[in-house]
Amino acid sequence: MYLKNFKLFKQKRDLKLAKRKLLSKKKLKNKRKLEYSEYVLRKTNQTISLVFNESKRTWMPTNLSYLLNCSKSVFHIEKISKPIPNNNGYFKVPAHFSIIDNPKESYNFIKNLLGSLINESYTKIYIDYNDCVKIDLSAQSLLDIILKDVIAYFNYRKRSHLIEASKVVEINGINFNSEEVEKLLHSVGSVAIHSNRHTSYPEIIPYPLCIHSRDQNINKIKLEEQKELDTTKLVDYVLSCLGRLNRKLTTDRIEDLSTVIGEILINAEEHSTTKYRFSIGYFHEFEGEEHYGVFRLTILNFGQTIYEKFKDDNCPNKDVVEKMEKLSKQYTAKKLFKGREFEEESLWTLYALQEGVTSVAPESYKKRGNGSIRFIESFFNIKGKMKEKEEVSRMVILSGNTNITFDGSYNIVDKEIHSDNFKMMTFNDSGNIEDKPDNKFVKHVDQYFPGTIISAKILFNDDDFRSKGQ
Structure with missing residues (x-):
């Protein structure tokens, strides 16, 4: 009886040790895989930095990482995370979108949009130009540079086996009611950059x-x-x-x-x-x-x-x-x-x-x-x-x-x-x-x-x- 119990105990112990060893090997394999990924990214000049964001490590393009970690920036991770707008993913571009002439409203718009993207508050994001009648190239280029990095970040997570894919599945610009705004967006702005749908105007x-x-x-x-x-x-x-x-x-x-x-x-x-x-x-x-x-x-x-x-x-x-x-x-x-x-x-x-x-x-x-x-x-x-x-x-x-x-x-x-x-x-x-x-x-x-x-x-x-x- 004692011998039988001892054999059963030994089998359970060996099974436990085997599982632990297997788990350690898996962790080691994942660690090596991560280290190799870092090495490949450095060698291929994909300038991506590793940042820590609350409970998970995520790959982040360099410029986006800088904006989120710069304490003075209006785009600092703590500033864009509180509060997240309750708007079902619809973000209205200001009537005059300019970080020079209308900085407070324009920065707040970009900040709220970025916060919702980084925190993955909505699966679908809509950038609504319905009210926008005047647009500065500097404000739109700042927005597009940020969006370019965010999209690159999401695409990397989608391809990676180490990090879960983003919950955000769609980012779209809608309601281009101003002809001036529409021409800029379709020739050098968001539509031309992110959708690869460049429109030529004489x-x-x-x-x-x-x-x-x-x-x-x-x-x-x-x-x-x-x-x-x-x-x-x-x-x-x-x-x-x-x-x-x-x-x-x-x-x-x-x-x-x-x-x-x-x-x-x-x-x-x-x-x-x-x-x-x-x-x-x-x-x-x-x-x-x-x-x-x-x-x-x-x-x-x-x-x-x-x-x-x-x-x-x-x-x-x-x-x-x-x-x-x-x-x-x-x-x-x-x-x-x-x-x-x-x-x-x-x-x-x-x-x-x-x-x-x-x-x-x-x-x-x-x-x-x-x-x-x-x-x-x-x-x-x-x-x-x-x-x-x-x-x-x-x-x-x-x-x-x-x-x-x-x-x-x-x-x-x-x-x-x-x-x-x-x-x-x-x-x-x-x-x-x-x-x-x-x-x-x-x-x-x-x-x-x-x-x-x-x-x-x-x-x-x-x-x-x-x-x-x-």
């Missing part, structure tokens, strides 16, 4: 979303070649838009345009924490009493803001930082900082835009600046003139909590410093950076943009059309 010249990742394994020669290709592509696009208006640039103007565009692109790339830069363009031609076109261009990155880059203890250009700190002391002594209306961040961001100012080490580039002023000057020089003063053309730089807007109200001035000529943009009548800028054009904004975005909307005019008296 009066529209699109510049599709260009995404470039600065792979650390690529040598400098290849990076330079890529920059040259992207610069040439963007310059050719500008020339095509001007060509619609019978406008031609001189060789010197084209060379200048190539230089400033190349400078802006490489700056967006170098200063991106995630090592990505994005650019997108949209040109709309109009004919009537006057023949003109509205040119739009957005260039952006995610990561440290301009201010944070210089404020960082590891900023390699200590000379520029010392000058900024000295300038801050002068502003403090003069009591020019006025609460949130005008802070040190706005001052440093403005200072950083001046020609010759850069956060890279001075030995790396001689007289290297970020090119922002020359970029603005080049586009405003080729925009042409209307019969009346037009209020369309402007260029906006958003970085962190700073908004800097150039519309031609203040001119760019030339300054001679130590026998070198520099372009300065101070937004005041004195042309002196030590004097407070006009807070209508250099201002603090409540909504923090987690990176830097340059948004241009320039009116190009057909001078030949006007000169013929038509």
Whole structure:
């Protein structure tokens, strides 16, 4: 009897040990499978990072991961998760969708949409443009970049055997009631990007979303070649838009345009924490009493803001930082900082835009600046003139909590410093950076943009059309 019981006990024990061993092998196999997946993703340059989100580990594309983990971002995981809108998956785009002119409503819309997607609150998501009559390229491109990463994240989970598939099975844009909105979405926006249903319009010249990742394994020669290709592509696009208006640039103007565009692109790339830069363009031609076109261009990155880059203890250009700190002391002594209306961040961001100012080490580039002023000057020089003063053309730089807007109200001035000529943009009548800028054009904004975005909307005019008296 005892022997029989002992044998039964031994069988149960052996079975238990066998199950435990099998479970351990399975765990080890899954662990190795996960490690191998990470290795393959790194080797194939699929820049995906591992983040921890509450009770599960999920694969997340780099830029989306940054937005969700940046504590100041309005898209931080804790901010987008409370509360989740109770709307059955229908998200209405604001009447004026713009992170520049209508930031609070526009950011809230993107935040609520992203929160519902990440938390998988609804199986079907509908982005409703029924009320939207005016749309900015910068806001739509930000939304589309986020959606692109979310879709990539869901698709990865669908293919993976390690992570459960997303509950979200459909994301759709609906009710394009505005012709302007519909054309933008179908030529360079969501429909063209995510549904691959690009529509051509005779009066529209699109510049599709260009995404470039600065792979650390690529040598400098290849990076330079890529920059040259992207610069040439963007310059050719500008020339095509001007060509619609019978406008031609001189060789010197084209060379200048190539230089400033190349400078802006490489700056967006170098200063991106995630090592990505994005650019997108949209040109709309109009004919009537006057023949003109509205040119739009957005260039952006995610990561440290301009201010944070210089404020960082590891900023390699200590000379520029010392000058900024000295300038801050002068502003403090003069009591020019006025609460949130005008802070040190706005001052440093403005200072950083001046020609010759850069956060890279001075030995790396001689007289290297970020090119922002020359970029603005080049586009405003080729925009042409209307019969009346037009209020369309402007260029906006958003970085962190700073908004800097150039519309031609203040001119760019030339300054001679130590026998070198520099372009300065101070937004005041004195042309002196030590004097407070006009807070209508250099201002603090409540909504923090987690990176830097340059948004241009320039009116190009057909001078030949006007000169013929038509």
